[in-house]
Amino acid sequence: MGAAFFPVLFFTALWGAVGIGMPIMTPKGPHQNLIRCILMLTAACCWLFWLCCYMAQMNPLIGPKLKRDVVAMIGRSWDMKIVDG
Template structure:
């Protein structure tokens, strides 16, 4: 599933998990802390995954073989 839909599917899953964390967080004095912690954790994990995914999907630096003979296309 290495295409652009991966980002959208991942985002939808994170939004669903964040909504579940918002509504099903334990009631009480620390409810806001629970909500904030879970939602920020989901968002941070998604951003880290998306950055890693995009860096591998469209690399900025193209790998080159250094052991090719001179005069060969791509060689030095």
């Protein structure tokens, strides 16, 4: 299972609009450069955080932990012999 194209494109466009579009619309003033920097860093960090969370779901490092009786029940329903190892 791979990453779907639409969510990656959508969120890249969304955070791209925040990081590129919003700094263009900042009002003139003594803190204009600071506001632009904040908007660009916010967009970059939020996009990167979202991308890491989204990609981590593709291949999780930790799987579900099943109890012994659940594994036995699954083995019986799938006609498999459970071997203790």
